[in-house]
Amino acid sequence: MKINGRCPYLVIVGATATGKTSVAIKLAKKISGEIISADSRQIYKYLTVGTAKPQGYDIPYHLVDFLEPKEKFSAGEFVRLAEEFIEKIAARGKQPIIVGGTGLYIKTLIDGIVRLPSADEKLRQKLHKLVETRGKKHLHMLLKKFDPASAEKIHPNNTVRIIRALEVYYLTGKPISHWHKIHSCHSEPAVAGEESRFQFKIFGLEWQRDVLYERINNRVNWMLDNGMIEETRKLIKKGYQKDCPALQSLGYKWVLDYLENKIDYNKMQQLIMRDT
Known part of the structure; x- marks a missing residue:
């Protein structure tokens, strides 16, 4: 074809x-x-x-x-x-x-x-500080206020994408969903890529929803049984910080909380399944 x-x-x-x-x-x-x-x-x-x-x-x-x-x-x-x-x-x-x-x-x-603005490290530091003081839910609510379309698509735990969306809004005065929509329509050359x-x-x-959920849960159980916790522990021992980009991936936050005795094993397992 x-x-x-x-x-x-x-x-x-x-x-x-x-x-x-x-x-x-x-x-x-x-x-x-x-x-x-x-x-x-x-x-x-x-x-x-x-x-x-x-x-x-x-x-x-x-x-x-x-x-x-x-x-x-x-x-x-x-x-x-x-x-x-x-x-x-x-x-x-x-x-x-x-x-x-x-x-x-x-x-x-x-x-x-x-073509969107490049990263503004000072602004990102402020947004990260907001996460530390007010939590991820607050940051997601902030995004929902300024960019409801993006907030609906971005998971509340995906801090990296939420911060980028807010960054674009603060730097351009318009939500990132606006720029993506314009780009998809190719109606404004100034921002089109x-x-x-x-x-x-x-x-x-695709799978039926109930079958997919079962497959996801089986995968999470397999990962926890086959070294996900240990590989997270080793990464921290190597000197990498908890907020490094790799550990922002789905699931690892909850493993870190488990290793710090903030949650028990069952809670960690449930949260990873939920987010996945």
Whole structure:
């Protein structure tokens, strides 16, 4: 199948525990493919179990396990690296298969990058301080006040995205959802990003809700039984701070609370299942 005379590259998306990785690996073996991960958690070193990082695969799997836990990584950086890998894989005569994971990464790769203000560290420090003093719920309520559309899409525990959305609002006077909407319509060149140089064909994996919840719970139990707590403890022993980007990933906050005796094992397990 061709789009505008070009063969599209494959993108496999779906919620947590829908089986994206296993499908991608099986597909890659059949069509001589190489996988590009679009997962914002699997990029980090040392966190393997809690991010369900693919293990033991016998095909090339790119953009996993390459970034230090203290380093930040943006959607723009993902697009730059993903496009480089797409070109290299295609040049080898192989089929790139993008698998995610992180909706923002996929959207940015396909739709292009919205040119928004760069990070303002002083503003971010103020917002982080607000989290420490008032809590994540307060920050999410603040976002809901200024940008209801984004607040509906961003989980209250996703502090990184909430802070970025508030940062854009404070710096531009308009919510980030406004800029994304304009970009998707390409109606205002001043903020529109460059469109992707590639064509994509997207496949989504779905399960019935009750089955998906069971799969998620089984995954959480497997992660806790197979080293998620220990890998978190080791990361702290290596000297990484609790607020480093890698440990902002879903689940690790509750493991940290458990290690600090703030919650018991059952509560930690329930909270990870809820957030996942």
